Amino acid sequence: MNKPLNETVLAYHERTKHHFDRYARGPAHINWNAQPDAFRRYAGAARFELPLVADTLASTYVDLYQPGAIAPQPMTLNNVAALLELSLGISAWKQYGDNRWALRCNPSSGNLHPTEGYLVLPNMTDMPAGVYHYLSHDHVLEQRGIFKQKGTEILEAALSSGRFLIGLTSIPWREAWKYGERGFRYCQHDIGHAIAALRYAAATLGWKVQLLDNWADTEISLTLGLEQHEDFDSTEREMPEVMLCINAQNDILPYSRGLTGRLLGNSIVPAITDIRWVGKANVLDPHHHYEWPIIDTVLDATVKPATEETNWTAPPLPPLLPIECKSRAADLIRQRRSAQRFETITPLSLKGFYRLLDSTLPRNGATPWDVFPHLPRIHLILFVHKVAGLSPGLYILLRRDGIEDNLRAALQHEHFLWSKPKKCPEYLHFYQLVQGEAQNVALQISCHQEIAADSAFSLGMLAEFEASLKKGPWGYRQLFWEAGIVGQVLYLEAEALGVRGTGIGCYFDDAVHSLLGLTGTRYQSMYHFTIGTPLHDKRLQTLPPYAHLQNRE
Structure with missing residues (x-):
């Protein structure tokens, strides 16, 4: 069964190579004034404003590599907000003339940001159990899924104290708009960057992160509400990519269902049968002038089923070579360009x-x-x-x-x-x-x-x-x-x-x-x-990431 699918992958990879005499298929021209909306929003979803607290984190960049240097922080709304601010949040705005655009802590090919982040939270103080979408522009959580009583009970039983889930998705159109058929590649690059960005941000809080690579894409899709097709524009597919478990207790997960103790998708998906979905996704681009069917083909070919857990462990190595850096981790993460x-x-x-x-x-x-x-x-x-x-x-x-x-x-x-x-x-x-x-x-x-x-x-x-x-x-x-x-x-x-x-x-x-x-x-x-050593363009103005939120109540 895998052979034809692998052949599809090989055909896509070959087709989307750049060559000296030709580039991979892409749009003939780009209208920069009509690029897709850089921010996914859900109209009608309840919004929970998050505090901007990254500046309160004293951990240094060097501390991130020292086991035990950062004491695990409790799973509070403030600390969840800090995690998001330093991973998927805006790091600065750039302005040149009348043009203004946001930079984020997680880099993206062409600054197009196809990656979206969702949280599956148990009941917390000031935050009910639910499935939430993180809107980085406003630094808010939009509640997409509202668990009912049975769903909450299943979720609480599956996630022990101090743990929650973050799911990452991709909207391929955001990359294909500029890069055409090669856009699928860049979506996957960006997922890797986002996984690492989340891991670094979690480390500033003394938290651990597990990649739940045993989950099927269908399990991720069901859990995050992507199967609610009536809530999305049919021309702008949003695809499940990966589920991560954030562990604020910084200990071994107590799951005995698998080889390395990773939470299984079938322990969470039943909770979705007792949930109410709210909100409709915004249309990112009302005018799709080019379509790239090969992206849909490779998306379908690379769908991941539920799999056995991997148990590879890195070999022992000497300590990482030392570095003379006194920067706070939060500062260094946000200055990345x-x-x-x-x-x-x-x-x-x-x-x-x-x-x-x-x-x-x-x-x-x-x-x-x-x-x-x-x-x-x-x-x-x-x-x-x-x-x-x-x-x-x-x-x-x-x-x-x-x-x-x-x-x-x-x-x-x-x-x-x-x-x-x-x-x-x-x-x-x-x-x-x-x-x-x-x-x-x-x-x-x-x-x-x-x-x-x-x-x-x-x-x-x-x-x-x-x-x-x-x-x-x-x-x-x-x-x-x-x-x-x-x-x-x-x-x-x-x-x-x-x-x-x-x-x-x-x-x-x-x-x-x-x-x-x-x-x-x-x-x-x-x-x-x-x-x-970079050369800085003095024509560009750098602006604070969330100055536009200063007046919100």
Whole structure:
């Protein structure tokens, strides 16, 4: 059964590659004055205003990586508000002339934000049990689902004290409006970024997060009210992506139903039979000038059923390389930006560079990798331009043990050096493949974007593609999630070093593979990224994130 679905995934992936002589199918022109509404709202739903409290959190960024450094905070409305403010909330507004747009803590391709967040809350002080949609613009929870007595009892029995659920969804039209058929890819990148953003935000409160990867998409959809089709515009599908369990008790979940103690979807879904749905979703774009049926095809092909739990555990590693950063975690999370340009002179320190690489390695119980219970399938191909003490060239970082022989055989260039730099930490599987200037190549394969060449270094994320699809076509989505988590780590780590990163979704896929001597689809490039010293555009004005709420009562 999986074979034809995997073939659909492979066909989509091939069809949506960029090439030197043509780009993936997208709109012929873009009217920036008519882009989709950046904010989902539910007319008729009760609104619960949330306090803006992130400024009260004293935990530092370094604290996030120190087990026990932050005492678990109680599950209160204030702390739930802080979690949302630092994960899916607005971080700033930018203004240029008459144009004004919001930035958020969770980055998005093209700042289009297809990701929506929903909460499933038990009874709390000042907040009744229900299914809520988070509206970041107003920093409010809209109550979509009102549990009746039986539904509340089922929910309370399934969720022990101090725990609640957050579901993430995607609205593909928001990305397809600009990026056409490649939009599905970017929706999945954004889910990975959002998962990591939630994990970092939870860490500021001393909370843990579990990814409930055993749930079926239908269970997520039922729980979040996405099956109430009359409440949504039929041309703007909202798709279930992932369910997360937030644990304010910071202990092991007491569920014995599964191998690793993850809450099963069938323990929550029965509560939905005793719920009343309220509110109608706004129309994001009344004029769909282009349609991309291939996105619906791949959406249907990658629907995930209920699955067995994964039990992969990261191997023991030395402590993460230290960093000199005194920033509060909340400040650093909200200052994250995508760099638009880099200056071409200042090198990145070797110490900082190795810290960046080290932070992408999964560590047992460490933020944010403890949220992703899967064997790492993403490895980094690096174009090093300006790193002090490191010769420019092409490098590779292997993010797990046991893959080196396979990759050495797959990267079919006899002249690759596979040379470990002298000052590289022993446990980093980091090798130089080619020595020499790499800026022109980085520029060319990243759709001729100068940010890939002017930075200290750029990279491509190389995925174990075929191996990931063996478990099912939904593995395609999870590859992008892993790449997005790596991207979010790099974003925050760059800020902590005093530099800046930028995700790159536009690159020439097969040009990367050709550069590495790869053939077939065993390995595929999934995402690019670049880090360097940013140049700031002084024409842009930065405004506070929630100044527009100062007068609300």
